[in-house]
Amino acid sequence: MLEPLYLNLGQHDALSDAEKALLDSAMTFERHFAIGQDIVASGSRPTYSTLILDGLAARYKVLENGGRQFTSLQVPGDFVDLHAFLLKTMDHGIVALSPCHVIFAEHSKLRAITEEAPHLTRLLWLDTLVDGAIHREWIVAMGRRSKTSHLAHLVCELFVRLQVVERTNGMSFHLPLSQAELADVLGLSVVHMNRVIGALRKVGVVSWANHTVTILDWHRLQEIAEFDPTYLSMMREPR
Amino acid sequence: MLEPLYLNLGQHDALSDAEKALLDSAMTFERHFAIGQDIVASGSRPTYSTLILDGLAARYKVLENGGRQFTSLQVPGDFVDLHAFLLKTMDHGIVALSPCHVIFAEHSKLRAITEEAPHLTRLLWLDTLVDGAIHREWIVAMGRRSKTSHLAHLVCELFVRLQVVERTNGMSFHLPLSQAELADVLGLSVVHMNRVIGALRKVGVVSWANHTVTILDWHRLQEIAEFDPTYLSMMREPR
């Protein structure tokens, strides 16, 4: 059941069976969310954290003028609101971008982990640190990359992250985002988003149809994106 | 000596004397950095984390075309590379934007804290989570705010953060950034950065000269920025 979480945490350092059992025992009930439903509401104070077992979700904020910005995309194995365990109040919402199957971990249990399982605590902490590293990469992409490069970088990142949790199919993966939603990831208008996707298609490094992205030339895509996966900390080492 | 750190961590939850002593004992040597010097190099694997006692620093990445993007600004009381304790490899550099006085905390000591002091561990973890929350706010600002609003938001954020560590002077604070550096924060060209600063000056909510920013109309500045400090988690509550 928690396989995606084991894969996610386990990419950074070995997870013992005892630790897996601890994580298991922290989980309470499961739930399914439909596309567009809020998994966590902005302003709420959840008493549990949400782990994605299957589906794609995103963190977002909405401004007064109606503009929406996604601040992260969350794949299976991600704790979408682990930070709320200590931050307490959600300063953003989390929405399901595809049908999502999730399971909840009680904060009281997570707290117990911090009291009794230092190594597992560090791995959970690390999980939120990688989150931050991804945020930083997004900031760089938004500020200093060309839009084509930004999109290419996003494709590289998603491919690698999905590969870790075994959600890729060869060089393809499912990306159930409309162009309007993608525009809210990159911070563009829908029209320009469409232009940028067209540009990336035109250079021939990806094919993109039916919400399926296929990487045709990984090397060149990585080059366009200046993608260096260091920030994802995928090296397994003692933490 | 560690007063700024106590103020920073203490804003979220009470710090006991024992915890302060533990932090004290984690510190090793101090050092000064001149403007422009790298405090931590990209690609390095530090064995200690760096706490700013005085000065302003920034995390940054540089792209192949020479473009630089700051991903965060760090004020006194900030652990600029606490994340490297678990991330291990620095995927970005950290540079001194003003003369910086820092002190180093051994990773081995931080590890010991995670083994023996769960509450303090949670506070340190929280510190990195606030970091992430700031990143998210920056992503929103870069993607969906007008440039004027983005700058206004930055001013609000810095003012509040500096106030916590008692580095403000009434409604003024020192901001030793050139417009070129500021441009690398907002992801703009220098010329446009100059236009945006001019625009913010023109509406009369701030005065900005000699690297000193004075907020003339906090209420209206906050309105322009749509600034809501929730993400900084400044409420003191059990964590």
Add this chain to the structure above:
DNA sequence: GACGGGCATTAACATTTGTTAGAGTGCGCT
């Protein structure tokens, strides 16, 4: 006091990005 360097500012022009509008496409529903 003359000189030079870094920084702020402005202008003119080029390029990117947004806006508004509409046409085309695929798909589920009746």
Add this chain to the structure above:
DNA sequence: AGCGCACTCTAACAAATGTTAATGCCCGTC
């Protein structure tokens, strides 16, 4: 089959942002 709906794609034009270059200002050095 026909309809409606959401989404993709394009065009034409408007606005924002970047580039290049020049000017002025402040300040430290000789």
